[in-house]
Amino acid sequence: MNVVRNSSIQVLAPVSDDDKEWLRSLWITEWGGEDMVARGKRYVLQDVDAVIAWADGVRVGAATYRIGEHDGELTSLNSVAASQGIGSRLIAEVEEKIKQSGLHRICVITTNDNMDALRFYQRRGYRISAVYLGFVDEARKQKPTIPHVGYYDIPIRDEIELEKIL
Secondary structure, eight states: OOOOOGGGOEEEOOOSHHHHHHHHHHHHHHHSSSEEEETTEEEEGGGSEEEEEEETTEEEEEEEEEEOSSOEEEEEEEESSTTSSHHHHHHHHHHHHHHHTTOOEEEEEEETTOHHHHHHHHHTTOEEEEEETTHHHHHHHHOTTSOSBOGGGOBOOOEEEEEEEO
């Protein structure tokens, strides 16, 4: 894929059945199914909001989120290529949608092995707000497809919550 510049990325809500099927396939490929478990809660794709990043008419990433009573939560973020501005553009759009809903806090959960995500979020103003020891071990009881070993051959055991005040 050619280099994507942040300014050439459009972020839009999914509108067609093709968009929804692409998101479903993305979740299955990247998250091991149409659901995910974080902090003991199960999130199903059709129950979260989504935005899709486009570059030159091609889908290049997506983010899903939920707007709660007191805060928003980024539930997934995927990009087809790193370091091209796709994730940054997606997260900015989700933050804006959460602000427009009248909320001022967004959180995201990642796992203890995901050093790249920890770097990505902290560089964008997120701070570690909680560590949930053993929560991934518990989540496997609901979703056995969660791998035991992740990035950099680190055992996946814990969830790390990051937050940003908007």
